[in-house]
Amino acid sequence: GESVGLHLPTLSVQEGDNSIINCAYSNSASDYFIWYKQESGKGPQFIIDIRSNMDKRQGQRVTVLLNKTVKHLSLQIAATQPGDSAVYFCAEPDSGGYQKVTFGTGTKLQVIP
């Protein structure tokens, strides 16, 4: 079946450094991706999304890159802060109607003060 997965389960980053969280997907027909952040004890929070007609999208301190050739996307966080510590999920709405969203396995980001 189709799946969305992550390369690194845990990432430790020094405060102030940039973080890069990676995600691989297998469905070449996927045309929309979302990144969510889940802090301990909370529900996931939307961070940024990207459609397949784009290679890059920037938000506040975050950038998502999409490489359709190798079916890979990444989330870059600039100047990582302690408040960025969380589990990050890439998520893939089904291209048939976008109601069914499949989450990747998640990467835990630990920010070292």
Place this chain on the structure above:
Amino acid sequence: DTEVTQTPKHLVMGMTNKKSLKCEQHMGHRAMYWYKQKAKKPPELMFVYSYEKLSINESVPSRFSPECPNSSLLNLHLHALQPEDSALYLCASSQDGQGTEAFFGQGTRLTVV
């Protein structure tokens, strides 16, 4: 108001009990979702309601019964659960049922004893 409110936050129930989880949003969203999340795992979609009609049931056992009384409320009725049903149950809503920019509640931590 950009919140999805879930009650209760914690619930312990026996295998013969009947209980209900509640979810409320006042953002005018027309799609609401139930997800199940086990520890250290990504959220897994259970049900989707779109315009108050059940549009997706991810082959969830009948001991879980969703209900959408109106566009602002979503319930999950629980009956004869098993210990393996213990998990964090997350409710989410989105504007148009497209799976985009879903807003999640903090979840109900359910323990079945």
